Amino acid sequence: MTSETKLNPADEALAASLPQGVLREIEPRHLEEPRGRYHGQAGLLAAPRNVDEVSAVVSACAEARVGIVPLGGGTGLVGGQLMPKGPAPLLLSMERMHAIRNVWPEENVMVSEAGVTLQAARDAAEDKGRLFPLSLASQGTAQIGGLLATNAGGVNALRYGTARALCLGIEAVLPDGSIMRDLKRLRKDNTGYDLRDLLIGAEGSLGIITAASLRLVPPPAANGVALMVVPDPAAALSLLALAGRQLGDCVTAFELISGQGPRFQIETMPDLRQPFETPPEWMVLIEIGLPGGLETDAALETLFEAAVEDGLAEDGLIAQSGQQAADFWRLREEIPEANRLIGAISSHDISLPLSEVPRFIEDGRAMLAQIGDMRINCFGHLGDGNLHYNVFPAAGRKRGEYDEQRQQIQEAVHEMVVGRGGSFSAEHGIGRLKVSDLERWGDPARLAAMRAIKQALDPLGIMNPGAVLA
Known part of the structure; x- marks a missing residue:
């Protein structure tokens, strides 16, 4: 018998044991994912205001053997935030934990609570003259806790790494309700097992991330954006290597776009401005960020000329203004929406x-x-x-x-x-959608170790039941 079959539903008895003021009404948006393909169910929704209330909620669920499904911005696409069957769980929302606790610009560090949206975190860093470089289309809704729980990537991972690389320390509530206070602002800390990295990417199956120390960077002095038409993906890959030789780690993003994306946009979003009258079969969107004293236009022109000479590019546009750069990026960022409409x-x-x-x-x-x-x-x-x-x-x-x-x-x-x-x-991530894929293709020794870790930390199986591991 699995842990999931032993769980109890979140009911009025559990509600009576929770801290006052944490319960919220369950709305349809809490039980849906962005594409509308999967739906969940829940008995209660709790929205704690601080880590101590999160601890109290988790402790009560452990005592009652009630499953907990963490809920961030709800932008996940693999069903990790939805439990469609089994005893109705408690949804644990981070939406009220939305404080930027502190920013140390001289250290390039910010401490953010889990319910802060990515856009709010980026804005807080910008206010201090810094950049939090994680960037993705859903950043107005996606929350820091969920981004870390899924180890989100985004468009700038080429230069700055995934969410894991941008996190220095974690505050989290473990499955027994204990609080792990590890919000260190250190680049070096060899003091045993790295539980921070264990919780990042675990999708709430090992604990609830409540706050994080995040790594900031000085923003580039100048950014440049270009669209280049390439013959095929092989040429795009060679162009990436050329950009690396010419610009080193100043290449912030390098996005491959097939012609089908713009064609879908023309079909479903006719008002969206297209950079080429006829969408090319393949193009790349390149963004670079340079230090002071260097010109982005000159760097991109040099790259384009070399690419043409090597047969790697057939046409191209270099953004001449911030608005044109934003238009180029909008072309890329609206591809998922056009996909959804198709x-x-x-x-x-x-x-x-x-x-x-x-x-x-x-x-x-x-x-x-x-x-x-x-x-x-x-x-x-x-x-x-x-x-x-x-x-x-x-x-x-x-x-x-x-x-x-x-x-x-x-x-x-x-x-x-x-x-x-x-x-x-x-x-x-894996969520619930890809659990069978992980069972089929995951390395057996790795899966066994994952199950052992899950059993050790969450023996009752209350943390996001059915997510990641079957």
Whole structure:
């Protein structure tokens, strides 16, 4: 018998044992994910105001053997914030823990509570002349706790790393209700097991992150953005290497965009300004950040000229203003919304060794053509090997017509990825959607160690039941 089957529902008896003022009404938004594909259920929703109240809530749930599903901004795409079956859990929302506790600009450190949105964290850093470099399209809604719990990546991971690389210390409540106060602001701390790294990426299955010490950086003196048309993904990869040779670690973002993305935008978002009259089959969006005394336009022009000479670029645009740079980025950031409006058959968040990317894209198209008539929108963070590889109905057909093929498509794509040394979950996490994928393709020794850690820290199985591990 699993821990999940032994859990009790969150009921009035549990409600009576919680701190006064923490309960909130459950709204439909708390039980839905952004794409509307999956729905959850819950008996109670608690929104603590501080870490001591979080501790009291977790302790009460442990005593009553009630499952806890952590809830941040609700932007996750793998169902980690939704529990569709089993005894109705308690939803634990961080929305009232939204304080920036302190900023030390001279140390390049900020301490943020878990319910702070990414945009608010970036704004707080900017107010002190610093940059918190994690950046993604949902930053107005996504919260720091959830971003750390899923080890979010985003568009700047090429230069600054994922959420894990931007976290120095953690405050968290463990499954027994004890508080781990480890908000250190240190770059070096070799004092035993790194529980910070254990909780980051655990998706709330080992504890509740309530606050974090975050690493800031001085902002670049100047930023430049360009769109370059490339013949194919192989040329894009060679262009990335060229940019690295010319600009070193000043390349902040390097995004691959297939022509299918802009074509979907033209179909669903006709008012969105397109940079090219006819969308090219492949292009890359490049952003660089340079120190004082260097000109971004000159650097991007030099890169473009070298790329043309080497046959790696066919056309290009360098943003001449902040508004034009924002327009270029909007083209990239609105791809997921256009995808949603079209309706994907199957969506994949994958990563590959960089040298495998072009061959995977070519082989993937051939493989899917054997299954049926479909469109592919492949885009994402080429700089770190993370692709969003999404499969859509052929023009004029509906997503529902492919229901019987959806599982086959997903398994075929993931098998190709794993066979090339890649990951079927690059930056979105496992959640509940990919638990069976982890069971199928995860390394047995690693899975055994993960289960042992889960059993040791959460023997009652109350922390996000059914997420990450079956």
